[in-house]
Amino acid sequence: DIQMTQSPSTLSASVGDRVTITCRASQSIYTWLAWYQQKPGKAPKLLIYKASSLEGGVPSRFSASGSGTEFTLTISSLQPDDFATYYCQQYDGYPLTFGGGTKVEIK
């Protein structure tokens, strides 16, 4: 199975901060990576697919990059609505696997 490791597990930040989350795969997954945002009691929401493509309707302050085994999600200017948990997911092969999550908290 492909292991996905996210860091940090928790991140404390203020409104307006630039925030970066890292996701590492245990083997190359090319660009078959998605990022999701999840808020308490809600289903995850797709933000990014194919490593760097912004899903429709997602604010442009979200961006992502990477290929192979190293990936990043960046929020350029953190907004109050962005405090949530973020997950990466690989879809290069079965079983599909997720990172452990990064909780973005208010500083």
Add this chain to the structure above:
Amino acid sequence: QVQLVQSGAEVKKPGASVKVSCKASGYSFSSFYIHWVRHVPGQGLEWLGIIHPTGGSTTYAQKFQDRVTMTRDTSTSTVYMQLRSLTSEDTGVYYCARIRPDYSNSFDPWGQGTLVTVSS
């Protein structure tokens, strides 16, 4: 709009089975695979498997291979996920999710989730 609506919360005893439904609307049901993912407290998101609504073909995560069955009813645009031999470690929220229109295995949209509680 594209929507997946799941069945309501379930409480089950250890050893029992649960069957969760996921009704699709707003798109051609037969055209897109549907996945099942669960969120177990303290364990993040975990993929259970995938079903193709047309032929009913499935692929399951090896961890659940012996305990999970995914089926579909094309007449009602509904997919089902049954998990057997439940233990307390199966307590969590179970989601169905459709693949994106590019037919890659990223998920959008998701159902609202079904809480499954396993307790004696």
